[in-house]
Amino acid sequence: MAKQDVINELTARIQAGMSSGDRARIEEAEQLRLLRNAVERGAEYAAPDADVASYPAAEQPLRKKLLEEIKIKKAAQEALAAQQGFLGELNETMKSHEQMSGLDKLGLGATYLLGAAALGTFGGALLPLFGNMAAGANLVGDMIKRFLGVAGTFYTMEALVNNGTQRIFGKNNVPRFVKWGITAASAGTALLFGGAAANFVTHGLTTLVGGVRDWAINWGFFTPEKTPVLDKFFGPSPLPIVESVAIGVQAPEIPHASLIPQVPSPDNAFNYPSDSVMPFASSTPLPEGSKTLGFSKQPSGPPDQIVSTLTKAKETLLGTSEYSSGRSRGTTIV
Amino acid sequence: MPTRESLQKVILKYLGIDGLPEEDQKEIVEGLTENVLRGIVIAMLGQVPHEMHPEFRRLREAGDNEALTKFLRQYIPDLEALVQDETKRTVDEFRQVVMSIPTSSPLSPKHAGEVS
Numbered sequence: 001m002a003k004q005d006v007i008n009e010l011t012a013r014i015q016a017g018m019s020s021g022d023r024a025r026i027e028e029a030e031q032l033r034l035l036r037n038a039v040e041r042g043a044e045y046a047a048p049d050a051d052v053a054s055y056p057a058a059e060q061p062l063r064k065k066l067l068e069e070i071k072i073k074k075a076a077q078e079a080l081a082a083q084q085g086f087l088g089e090l091n092e093t094m095k096s097h098e099q100m101s102g103l104d105k106l107g108l109g110a111t112y113l114l115g116a117a118a119l120g121t122f123g124g125a126l127l128p129l130f131g132n133m134a135a136g137a138n139l140v141g142d143m144i145k146r147f148l149g150v151a152g153t154f155y156t157m158e159a160l161v162n163n164g165t166q167r168i169f170g171k172n173n174v175p176r177f178v179k180w181g182i183t184a185a186s187a188g189t190a191l192l193f194g195g196a197a198a199n200f201v202t203h204g205l206t207t208l209v210g211g212v213r214d215w216a217i218n219w220g221f222f223t224p225e226k227t228p229v230l231d232k233f234f235g236p237s238p239l240p241i242v243e244s245v246a247i248g249v250q251a252p253e254i255p256h257a258s259l260i261p262q263v264p265s266p267d268n269a270f271n272y273p274s275d276s277v278m279p280f281a282s283s284t285p286l287p288e289g290s291k292t293l294g295f296s297k298q299p300s301g302p303p304d305q306i307v308s309t310l311t312k313a314k315e316t317l318l319g320t321s322e323y324s325s326g327r328s329r330g331t332t333i334v
Numbered sequence: 335m336p337t338r339e340s341l342q343k344v345i346l347k348y349l350g351i352d353g354l355p356e357e358d359q360k361e362i363v364e365g366l367t368e369n370v371l372r373g374i375v376i377a378m379l380g381q382v383p384h385e386m387h388p389e390f391r392r393l394r395e396a397g398d399n400e401a402l403t404k405f406l407r408q409y410i411p412d413l414e415a416l417v418q419d420e421t422k423r424t425v426d427e428f429r430q431v432v433m434s435i436p437t438s439s440p441l442s443p444k445h446a447g448e449v450s
Contacts, residue, residue, distance in 0.1 A: 062354060062432075073428075084379070090372065094375065
């Protein structure tokens with residue numbers, strides 16, 4: 001009898017006398033050992049698929065190497081999870097991804113990878129475009145939410161940063177430019193990985209911009225007449241990339257700009273009236289002390305104050321013909 | 335109008351796999367996405383106490399994304415940074431491999447990341 005057969009027989013005998021819990025632990029340990037070996041062996045574990053031979057010779061090395069790399073990375077990740085004692089949980093969680101259709105998987109991949117590509121290639125200058133591009137190609141949908149759900153990014157970022165600035169400047173003394181910075185940064189973050197990305201499929205970036213403007217007016221830290229340049233940014237004219245990246249800051253020239261697709265605004269842009277909740281606002285309450293901006297929730301306070309604020313906002317909006325016309329025809333984001 | 339193709343072009347060029355046949359590109363993007371997501375889940379689970387993992391599973395299976403996000407934020411206040419960091423790390427690792435492919439190949443990804 002070969003050595004391996006002897007070992008197998010002994011192993012089987014020992015396992016037969018074990019409790020199911022012990023067997024599970026041994027199996028997990030064995031799996032971990034195999035995974036570690038796989039990581040060490042690398043290419044051997046990630047054996048090339050049989051159909052590799054059917055590709056032209058020049059195409060094989062890159063494909064083979066990359067698929068191997070992906071498998072090795074997977075093995076390493078599983079080994080790490082097993083080491084930390086949550087391999088089962090990891091695999092269960094990943095099942096939701098496995099159950100997606102091929103198209104959804106690619107779409108989800110595009111969501112994440114395009115975000116990384118935009119960051120890596122253009123230093124973030126493409127971030128505002130990201131949501132719009134994904135929306136135009138109808139790629140994102142609610143895939144992020146379906147996987148794990150990172151909804152609420154927008155309001156949370158705003159709330160967290162707002163809390164911090166209030167500590168620095170005092171509760172009612174946060175400078176206007178800082179508030180706008182918070183808004184812009186929060187929007188940028190949400191664009192990339194927040195649940196807001198999914199909403200762009202339906203509502204488009206124009207809705208966000210319109211919503212930002214409305215809420216800014218409602219909450220009294222933006223007066224269109226006083227800052228016409230900023231107002232123009234939020235108005236109906238095509239939105240320059242420069243201003244969409246960071247308000248008032250000259251963005252670097254984007255290389256290969258001709259590649260960037262032009263995206264007409266969706267037909268259903270500006271579906272939301274000025275006094276509505278932000279389209280992707282979460283119903284989750286904001287953290288304590290984060291109500292000053294009130295960016296993503298309904299105004300709170302005495303009814304008279306709310307009515308007064310909204311009335312003032314409405315008067316301001318109705319008095320701005322450019323914006324009014326813009327609401328009806330939407331905005332094209334470049 | 336952006337098309338699925340124009341989006342893919344940006345991604346595939348960045349990853350340096352735009353020279354591969356379409357089927358291979360899909361396979362690689364799908365695999366890489368899995369790696370990214372797995373990395374994110376590991377990073378998340380690593381920060382959630384073990385005894386709370388059943389709760390994580392319960393919320394996940396219930397499909398209540400808001401509750402799940404709230405739950406995760408108890409242990410990972412900066413959830414967005416975690417997602418971004420893990421994505422970037424995995425993609426950067428992948429790109430390093432791509433860049434290491436010998437440049438003599440006609441599919442050399444020496445210009446990976448340049449979008450033209």
